[in-house]
Amino acid sequence: MLTRRGLIAGLAAGAALLPATRLGAAPLARVQELGVLRIGVYRDNRPWSWSENGGAPQGIDVDLARALAATLGVRAEVVEFLAGEDLGDDLRNVVWRGGLLGFQPCDVMMHVPFDRRLQIDNDQVVLLAPYYRENFAAVCGAEQSDCDVPPPQFKGKRLAAELDSIPDMYLLGGFGGVLRSDVRHYPTGDAAVRAVRSGEADVAVATRAQVEHVTAEPNSQGLKRRRAPLQAIMSPGWDIGLAVKENSRSLGDALDRTIEAMAADGRMTALFARHGVEWKPAVAAQPAGE
Amino acid sequence: MKGTMKRSLVGLALLGTAMSTAALAEGPTSADLMNDAETTGDVLTYGLGPQAQRFSPLDKVNTGNVARLVPAFASSLGGEKQRGQESQPIVYDGTIYVTGSYSRLYAFDARTGEKKWQYDARLPDGIMPCCDVVNRGAAIHGDKIIFATLDAHIVALNRNTGKVIWNKTMADYRAGYSATAAPLIVKNMVITGNSGGEFGVVGAVTARDVDTGEVIWERPTVEGHMGTLRGKPNGISGKTNASWTGDLWKTGGAATWLGGTYDPGTNLVYFGTGNPAPWNSHLRPGDNLYSSSTVAIDADTGVIKWSYQTTPHDGWDFDGVNEFIPFDATIGGKPMKLGAKADRNGYFFVLDRTNGKFISANRFVAETTWANGFNPKTGRPNYVADNRPGAPSGTEKGKVVFSAPSFLGGKNWMPMAYSKDTGLFYIPSNDWGMDIWNEPIAYKKGAAYLGAGFTIKPTHEDHIGALRAMDPATGKIVWEYKNKAPLWGGVLTTRGNLVFTGTPEGYLKAFDAKTGQELWKFQTGSGVVGSPVTWEQDGEQYVAVMSGWGGAVPLWGGEVAKTFKEISQGGSLWVFKLPK
Numbered sequence: 112m113l114t115r116r117g118l119i120a121g122l123a124a125g126a127a128l129l130p131a132t133r134l135g136a137a138p139l140a141r142v143q144e145l146g147v148l149r150i151g152v153y154r155d156n157r158p159w160s161w162s163e164n165g166g167a168p169q170g171i172d173v174d175l176a177r178a179l180a181a182t183l184g185v186r187a188e189v190v191e192f193l194a195g196e197d198l199g200d201d202l203r204n205v206v207w208r209g210g211l212l213g214f215q216p217c218d219v220m221m222h223v224p225f226d227r228r229l230q231i232d233n234d235q236v237v238l239l240a241p242y243y244r245e246n247f248a249a250v251c252g253a254e255q256s257d258c259d260v261p262p263p264q265f266k267g268k269r270l271a272a273e274l275d276s277i278p279d280m281y282l283l284g285g286f287g288g289v290l291r292s293d294v295r296h297y298p299t300g301d302a303a304v305r306a307v308r309s310g311e312a313d314v315a316v317a318t319r320a321q322v323e324h325v326t327a328e329p330n331s332q333g334l335k336r337r338r339a340p341l342q343a344i345m346s347p348g349w350d351i352g353l354a355v356k357e358n359s360r361s362l363g364d365a366l367d368r369t370i371e372a373m374a375a376d377g378r379m380t381a382l383f384a385r386h387g388v389e390w391k392p393a394v395a396a397q398p399a400g401e
Numbered sequence: 402m403k404g405t406m407k408r409s410l411v412g413l414a415l416l417g418t419a420m421s422t423a424a425l426a427e428g429p430t431s432a433d434l435m436n437d438a439e440t441t442g443d444v445l446t447y448g449l450g451p452q453a454q455r456f457s458p459l460d461k462v463n464t465g466n467v468a469r470l471v472p473a474f475a476s477s478l479g480g481e482k483q484r485g486q487e488s489q490p491i492v493y494d495g496t497i498y499v500t501g502s503y504s505r506l507y508a509f510d511a512r513t514g515e516k517k518w519q520y521d522a523r524l525p526d527g528i529m530p531c532c533d534v535v536n537r538g539a540a541i542h543g544d545k546i547i548f549a550t551l552d553a554h555i556v557a558l559n560r561n562t563g564k565v566i567w568n569k570t571m572a573d574y575r576a577g578y579s580a581t582a583a584p585l586i587v588k589n590m591v592i593t594g595n596s597g598g599e600f601g602v603v604g605a606v607t608a609r610d611v612d613t614g615e616v617i618w619e620r621p622t623v624e625g626h627m628g629t630l631r632g633k634p635n636g637i638s639g640k641t642n643a644s645w646t647g648d649l650w651k652t653g654g655a656a657t658w659l660g661g662t663y664d665p666g667t668n669l670v671y672f673g674t675g676n677p678a679p680w681n682s683h684l685r686p687g688d689n690l691y692s693s694s695t696v697a698i699d700a701d702t703g704v705i706k707w708s709y710q711t712t713p714h715d716g717w718d719f720d721g722v723n724e725f726i727p728f729d730a731t732i733g734g735k736p737m738k739l740g741a742k743a744d745r746n747g748y749f750f751v752l753d754r755t756n757g758k759f760i761s762a763n764r765f766v767a768e769t770t771w772a773n774g775f776n777p778k779t780g781r782p783n784y785v786a787d788n789r790p791g792a793p794s795g796t797e798k799g800k801v802v803f804s805a806p807s808f809l810g811g812k813n814w815m816p817m818a819y820s821k822d823t824g825l826f827y828i829p830s831n832d833w834g835m836d837i838w839n840e841p842i843a844y845k846k847g848a849a850y851l852g853a854g855f856t857i858k859p860t861h862e863d864h865i866g867a868l869r870a871m872d873p874a875t876g877k878i879v880w881e882y883k884n885k886a887p888l889w890g891g892v893l894t895t896r897g898n899l900v901f902t903g904t905p906e907g908y909l910k911a912f913d914a915k916t917g918q919e920l921w922k923f924q925t926g927s928g929v930v931g932s933p934v935t936w937e938q939d940g941e942q943y944v945a946v947m948s949g950w951g952g953a954v955p956l957w958g959g960e961v962a963k964t965f966k967e968i969s970q971g972g973s974l975w976v977f978k979l980p981k
Binding site for chain 2: 153154156159191192193194195196197198200201204210211212213214215222223224226228229245247274275276277279280283284288291292293294295296298318345346348349351
């Protein structure tokens with residue numbers, strides 16, 4: 112039986128094997144000595160991490176980051192960063208090298224897809240502690256009373272998606288392109304869902320967390336979740352976890368144990384629920400065959 | 402006695418203040434800038450004249466004596482910051498002004514190389530530049546030296562002191578905007594493009610008052626967007642949504658990141674535009690105007706007079722930002738007002754610069770897989786349909802398409818030169834291709850995404866770079882010089898029948914402009930990716946270039962990286978002259 116820990120070890124083994132001496136590095140001790148854990152979160156990534164008018168960052172990832180620091184007995188220094196063109200850029204800028212203009216590397220980066228290929232392509236970091244299973248979802252407003260119709264029947268409705276995301280490509284390119292001229296573009300999936308709530312759009316395709324977060328807000332009674340699957344959507348879903356530098360495994364192990372404990376004792380469910388999102392365990396964190 | 406002494410000292414000091422104030426107000430006028438190509442004692446503009454022909458009428462250094470060229474001095478930019486030095490020096494009144502990586506600007510004494518002052522832009526540490534931390538040069542006007550910074554500001558400094566006169570935000574760096582190009586100054590206006598923000602950006606050209614930095618006009622380069630003139634609406638660019646699908650025009654791309662040129666005769670500024678968004682062409686049917694084009698804008702009104710699209714419906718990330726160089730030539734017995742552009746897509750275009758009419762397009766690289774020439778009647782490419790990257794499917798790795806040139810282009814940012822004497826354009830080009838395919842699952846901003854995978858690879862054993870002399874009348878390559886590593890620096894040509902350019906291997910080289918014979922080279926200690934200039938000072942001709950390896954090439958490895966893996970970083974201004 113493949114355990115969570117076994118699977119994670121397997122993922123790391125996919126990266127280039129590291130000299131044994133470097134595995135002995137002790138950044139956990141270093142973090143505890145300094146009394147601060149520096150954690151990188153995406154800027155403008157609601158409901159995971161965002162800030163309003165220069166205020167402090169907030170969101171699921173921010174709360175989780177603070178909880179991780181608290182269990183290590185250190186202060187959380189949560190820093191927002193701009194997403195690059197792909198994950199490799201982010202891991203380089205945030206975890207293993209730092210920004211060219213002085214952005215200091217973080218001890219840990221939140222919201223990193225937990226994926227074997229990504230690990231192999233980025234062997235300067237270790238991906239670990241998958242804490243959530245994400246996928247794509249759709250939501251409709253009052254004008255689209257049946258949200259479960261086959262997507263081509265959304266033709267003529269105002270369709271909202273984040274610019275240059277899989278939902279965007281799905282609506283622009285899927286079904287022979289019949290929906291192409293109906294797509295309206297928004298800077299984030301969160302904004303796309305809010306456009307449906309405000310009556311500016313009829314249907315939004317976004318991540319499940321984005322849909323649930325907005326739908327759970329008090330003035331969202333008009334929003335209807337699609338229950339039927341999104342036929343032929345280009346992703347079956349993906350796990351989200353953390354990244355630390357490849358020589359920070361002691362820190363990674365400590366964070367991994369914390370995530371596991373939070374998943375087991377209900378803290379994770381409660382933390383997500385505070386943001387209106389139903390917590391789903393990562394597929395990689397579940398015993399095989401379950 | 403004591404009191405008298407004091408009084409006379411005060412008098413002297415007052416006199417000094419008055420004199421320095423007068424000196425501060427002086428400096429090059431807009432008329433001087435327009436005449437830069439003819440004045441040999443200075444270099445006032447990016448491109449040695451607003452047309453950016455990069456031709457100097459100096460001939461004291463020539464094919465007969467260039468072999469004896471030696472360094473006069475070298476000045477280090479200092480600090481720990483190195484990376485790519487893509488700048489072109491400006492020379493005026495005994496001072497060399499040059500920008501450095503990380504948005505720095507330096508004033509060096511043109512006779513001794515001693516540093517007069519240095520300005521370091523205070524950049525927010527959260528900027529994550531896509532393509533190195535370069536800057537391509539400054540603009541000079543009156544008492545000001547002006548340059549754009551990585552956090553998308555434009556800053557005017559007092560050229561004698563390096564103190565800030567004005568500093569304006571061009572765009573929000575937090576939205577991914579940046580700026581690296583040298584500003585263009587026309588009729589007391591600083592004219593710039595915009596860059597960065599691969600998605601969601603809308604290209605634009607902006608003219609500001611050189612004295613205050615306030616915007617005079619702005620012209621979006623995507624159909625459907627409203628321009629402004631002195632704060633008032635000034636007409637929509639093109640026709641809303643004529644060549645786009647849905648609302649994609651709102652986020653269309655077409656960034657004008659390389660700056661522009663100007664022709665006083667037509668009073669038009671010429672800007673190239675970048676690729677359209679989203680990247681995959683199957684998601685946005687249509688020509689997607691004015692992406693991957695040259696746009697000609699009236700300098701007084703900020704209205705588009707004509708446009709020509711070099712890669713309609715760009716699916717290869719070719720961009721169309723390359724400089725458009727006005728020149729006059731007789732073609733088919735007819736004297737014509739023309740302009741030329743060597744495009745990322747591998748074709749050298751000649752257009753009528755008064756109206757944008759297509760004259761010719763000829764290949765200047767070894768191979769163009771995406772198109773088989775241009776139709777002379779329509780001015781449109783003959784696409785090779787099989788060689789367009791596929792639509793994203795998400796289920797499996799898409800078809801691998803070999804595409805040449807690679808997305809880094811037959812010619813990237815580095816400016817070519819045109820010799821009035823030989824009638825030839827000297828193009829710093831690269832022969833390379835890429836395998837490109839759709840990645841079934843990639844990730845962006847923590848979410849699943851369908852990206853494109855690519856591997857850049859050389860197409861020839863002996864070279865990637867090739868400096869090529871192109872005859873614009875015939876479309877024929879007259880000579881070529883092959884270089885192992887990709888060429889990434891600008892070109893200069895002179896009345897001395899010389900062509901200068903640098904190589905990543907660290908050399909500044911001089912060639913015979915008629916034959917391409919290599920006549921001289923000097924090792925500068927790091928790769929040369931800057932643009933050389935020349936001027937006359939105290940009766941002698943000087944040549945200057947920046948040395949410092951970097952730019953976009955080192956960011957994409959693969960087989961190409963083998964050609965430059967031993968090259969060290971640097972950051973120096975090198976100045977040469979003949980021994981007395």
